[in-house]
Amino acid sequence: MKFPSGVWPSGSKPKRAFLLVDSMLSRPTRLLVSKLSGFGCKTSVIRLRANEALKDFRNVYPIYGQLLKKGADRQSVIFALGGGVIGDASGFVAATYLRGIPWVAVPTTLLAQVDSAIGGKTGVNHRLGKNLIGAFHQPSLVICDVAFIKTLSQRELLSGLGEMVKYGLIYDDRLYQNLRQDWKSILETRENSIVSYVGKCAELKAKAVESDERDTRGPRALLNFGHTIGHALEGATKYRYFRHGEAVIWGMRFAVVISLLKGFLAEKAAMDIDQFLKSLPVPEIPRDITLRKMLLGIRYDKKNVGGSIRFVLLKRIGEGVSGIKTSGDDIARAYRVIRQGGLG
Ligand SMILES: NC(=O)c1ccc[n+]([C@@H]2O[C@H](COP(=O)([O-])OP(=O)(O)OC[C@H]3O[C@@H](n4cnc5c(N)ncnc54)[C@H](O)[C@@H]3O)[C@@H](O)[C@H]2O)c1
Ligand SMILES: [Zn+2]
Numbered sequence: 001m002k003f004p005s006g007v008w009p010s011g012s013k014p015k016r017a018f019l020l021v022d023s024m025l026s027r028p029t030r031l032l033v034s035k036l037s038g039f040g041c042k043t044s045v046i047r048l049r050a051n052e053a054l055k056d057f058r059n060v061y062p063i064y065g066q067l068l069k070k071g072a073d074r075q076s077v078i079f080a081l082g083g084g085v086i087g088d089a090s091g092f093v094a095a096t097y098l099r100g101i102p103w104v105a106v107p108t109t110l111l112a113q114v115d116s117a118i119g120g121k122t123g124v125n126h127r128l129g130k131n132l133i134g135a136f137h138q139p140s141l142v143i144c145d146v147a148f149i150k151t152l153s154q155r156e157l158l159s160g161l162g163e164m165v166k167y168g169l170i171y172d173d174r175l176y177q178n179l180r181q182d183w184k185s186i187l188e189t190r191e192n193s194i195v196s197y198v199g200k201c202a203e204l205k206a207k208a209v210e211s212d213e214r215d216t217r218g219p220r221a222l223l224n225f226g227h228t229i230g231h232a233l234e235g236a237t238k239y240r241y242f243r244h245g246e247a248v249i250w251g252m253r254f255a256v257v258i259s260l261l262k263g264f265l266a267e268k269a270a271m272d273i274d275q276f277l278k279s280l281p282v283p284e285i286p287r288d289i290t291l292r293k294m295l296l297g298i299r300y301d302k303k304n305v306g307g308s309i310r311f312v313l314l315k316r317i318g319e320g321v322s323g324i325k326t327s328g329d330d331i332a333r334a335y336r337v338i339r340q341g342g343l344g
């Protein structure tokens with residue numbers, strides 16, 4: 001792990017660092033502790049079970065108690081070492097503990113490196129929907145080392161790949177074409193190719209966040225491409241069946257079909273994308289996930305305005321469009337197309 005020297009959140013070294021870490025990551029934890037100790041920083045480690053259940057108030061609440069008992073104060077810094085679950089939950093703790101203390105993200109999954117560690121969206125889930133409770137709280141620093149992802153499973157890599165393809169589809173035609181060629185080498189974590197892809201995706205995300213930090217003006221809203229249906233599928237399967245990016249891959253397939261049906265996207269492009277997404281080794285949507293169950297999951301989507309459903313759609317490969325009113329009928333038509341094997 002390359003650790004930046006002289007770059008600290010407040011311009012000076014933190015005296016105390018509280019490491020909220022994924023309990024599975026012993027080696028990276030030891031590495032981070034030793035680096036921080038080398039900087040003369042006192043560290044306390046809080047190990048957490050990193051599954052989606054952590055993003056529940058009831059499971060986050062005890063973390064505040066541990067911080068209080070261990071003496072975390074406003075000069076302390078939280079380090080979040082892990083994937084998106086650790087990042088979202090720890091960032092939320094940092095945003096709210098003593099009304100907010102600085103935090104540093106150390107993402108260890110591909111998904112977190114290209115997406116969730118960048119942009120300052122922190123939060124937890126509600127029984128009625130994902131990520132509904134939260135705060136914008138930017139990390140002071142993101143330490144991204146692709147060496148971490150070598151121990152990830154294929155499914156976790158695929159999950160990250162889903163978000164990378166999303167960037168290509170909404171922002172950058174060439175990135176999409178390159179990923180279409182190289183996706184297997186990413187799943188094999190061939191370092192040379194992965195470093196530049198992670199860099200490119202992180203840059204695209206950072207640019208979108210910079211131009212629309214609070215997700216109100218549009219550029220950032222495009223990042224929700226594939227997420228309306230993606231979140232609904234995750235919810236309908238109780239967050240236990242799909243990895244986040246896998247559900248997003250399904251969600252992008254729906255959004256592509258809807259883009260075609262509503263006349264936004266040309267047939268050739270829609271077929272090209274659907275054929276590619278179909279070729280990725282994503283688990284099938286279980287048969288018992290009916291249209292009704294999916295629509296229920298969309299009811300509390302954050303993009304809804306005045307009760308109507310809004311989708312991010314594609315105009316062409318590399319150009320998304322947000323805020324498109326989409327009816328239950330549109331979704332039903334796409335559902336039938338997808339259930340019958342998709343486009344092409
Ligand atoms: N805040 C945002 O902007 C944003 C964006 C996208 C997704 N998210 C959130 O991110 C979460 C998903 O993140 P994730 O996919 O990183 O999940 P995760 O944190 O659950 O990690 C996935 C799995 O990989 C394991 N793992 C982590 N690092 C590892 C490593 N280096 N080697 C081996 N195993 C490792 C974890 O223990 C876990 O089992 C979701 O809750 C989603 O809502 C947030
Ligand atoms: Zn996502």
